[in-house]
Amino acid sequence: MSDNLERLIGNVALGDRKAFSALYDATCTKLFGVALRILNDRASAEDALQETYMKVWRHADRYAANGLSPMTWLITIARNTAIDRLRRVQSAEDVDAMAERLSDKGPSPEQAVVARSEAGRIARCLDELDPKHAAAVRWAYLDGLSYADLARKLDTPLNTIRTWLRRALLSLQECMSR
Amino acid sequence: MSAETHDQYNAGEYVLRLLDPAEEAAFERAMRADPSLQSEVATWLRGLEHLNISFSEESVRRSVKTQLMERLFQERSVRAAFWSRLWVWRGITLTALILAAVIGYRSFPGPATPPGSAVFISEIVAEDESLRLLAAYDPSVGGLRITRTAGSAPPGRVLELWAIVGDAAPVSLGLLPSSAKTTLPLPEAFRRATGLILAVSEEPPGGSPTGAPTGAVLAIGEAVDL
Numbered sequence: 001m002s003d004n005l006e007r008l009i010g011n012v013a014l015g016d017r018k019a020f021s022a023l024y025d026a027t028c029t030k031l032f033g034v035a036l037r038i039l040n041d042r043a044s045a046e047d048a049l050q051e052t053y054m055k056v057w058r059h060a061d062r063y064a065a066n067g068l069s070p071m072t073w074l075i076t077i078a079r080n081t082a083i084d085r086l087r088r089v090q091s092a093e094d095v096d097a098m099a100e101r102l103s104d105k106g107p108s109p110e111q112a113v114v115a116r117s118e119a120g121r122i123a124r125c126l127d128e129l130d131p132k133h134a135a136a137v138r139w140a141y142l143d144g145l146s147y148a149d150l151a152r153k154l155d156t157p158l159n160t161i162r163t164w165l166r167r168a169l170l171s172l173q174e175c176m177s178r
Numbered sequence: 179m180s181a182e183t184h185d186q187y188n189a190g191e192y193v194l195r196l197l198d199p200a201e202e203a204a205f206e207r208a209m210r211a212d213p214s215l216q217s218e219v220a221t222w223l224r225g226l227e228h229l230n231i232s233f234s235e236e237s238v239r240r241s242v243k244t245q246l247m248e249r250l251f252q253e254r255s256v257r258a259a260f261w262s263r264l265w266v267w268r269g270i271t272l273t274a275l276i277l278a279a280v281i282g283y284r285s286f287p288g289p290a291t292p293p294g295s296a297v298f299i300s301e302i303v304a305e306d307e308s309l310r311l312l313a314a315y316d317p318s319v320g321g322l323r324i325t326r327t328a329g330s331a332p333p334g335r336v337l338e339l340w341a342i343v344g345d346a347a348p349v350s351l352g353l354l355p356s357s358a359k360t361t362l363p364l365p366e367a368f369r370r371a372t373g374l375i376l377a378v379s380e381e382p383p384g385g386s387p388t389g390a391p392t393g394a395v396l397a398i399g400e401a402v403d404l
Binding site: 028029050083121123138140141169172 | 188191194195196197198199220222223224225226227228229230232233234235236237238239242243245246247249250251382387392393394
């Protein structure tokens with residue numbers, strides 16, 4: 001699956017529309033799930049999905065160097081596109097620019113393979129966190145909540161949230177690098 | 179961007195999208211100057227990727243893909259190809275006259291033809307002439323009589339004929355069989371040569387899945403009155 005997606009993205013980078021169509025067919029339900037979860041509205045999620053694939057078409061040539069698995073790369077674009085839409089930030093260039101910069105400096109393929117085999121660590125590392133902190137990380141990642149959103153949701157001052165979540169992220173980072 | 183600012187936000191916050199727009203912009207400026215931050219962002223994305231299993235798969239309406247493909251490819255594929263092939267037109271009028279004899283539409287019923295249903299013809303040719311078709315509108319059957327005189331569909335693909343008028347989206351007229359000659363019904367809206375463009379694209383077996391050309395546009399031709 002992953003090898004096949006990599007091959008398709010490689011062909012899309014060369015302007016192969018059939019590969020683009022096949023890549024869409026293979027991944028659209030997952031990426032739509034991402035957009036729908038974050039936007040919680042079918043029409044907006046459909047727009048976000050189209051925007052996501054337009055970025056994929058334009059940036060496929062930058063995939064090879066970024067060291068992410070194809071699905072992670074695609075989901076990152078879908079997630080950022082949906083969050084931008086959610087926040088009504090009309091600066092698509094920023095997300096484009098992020099996709100671009102990600103490709104600038106990535107790990108070697110060997111490092112990427114190692115990293116992928118260890119990806120499951122996040123679950124264990126989240127378990128090591130205070131449950132409230134782990135929940136906040138999930139809300140941010142899966143639902144696109146910002147510090148400001150979390151502050152409202154938890155009825156806690158933003159700076160307080162920021163302080164404990166930054167500490168939680170440092171623990172998480174430390175755990176994942178073990 | 180000072181080292182102090184780097185410390186102000188970490189890559190995890192950025193990847194999680196916790197920051198407000200101004201802070202995101204500041205982090206991105208810092209990231210541009212500091213390759214180690216770019217690595218950290220990639221590391222966070224890989225670290226968090228296991229959470230992706232929590233995103234469920236959701237079925238997408240077919241029209242979303244159709245619209246996407248139109249937004250991405252329609253203009254560039256058909257129209258740009260069309261305008262870049264202006265030179266083909268120059269030979270068309272003369273060719274059309276020569277073809278008159280070949281296809282024999284002179285024998286189409288003249289006086290019985292309903293008003294507004296003039297005979298017209300189009301030579302649909304690839305830029306390198308590897309594919310060439312002649313299409314003649316026959317008012318007596320309300321269809322295009324098509325003769326393929328050169329080329330064929332790529333292996334595993336089929337040829338699909340499209341009608342284009344002005345800025346409207348291409349409309350499929352149907353698939354071309356492997357035989358050299360066929361007649362395809364022509365919708366009322368396209369029964370005038372004025373502004374009518376015919377194009378042939380290569381598509382998966384069964385034709386374009388989207389309702390718009392998805393494969394390469396192989397050949398294109400303008401309709402001309404006889």
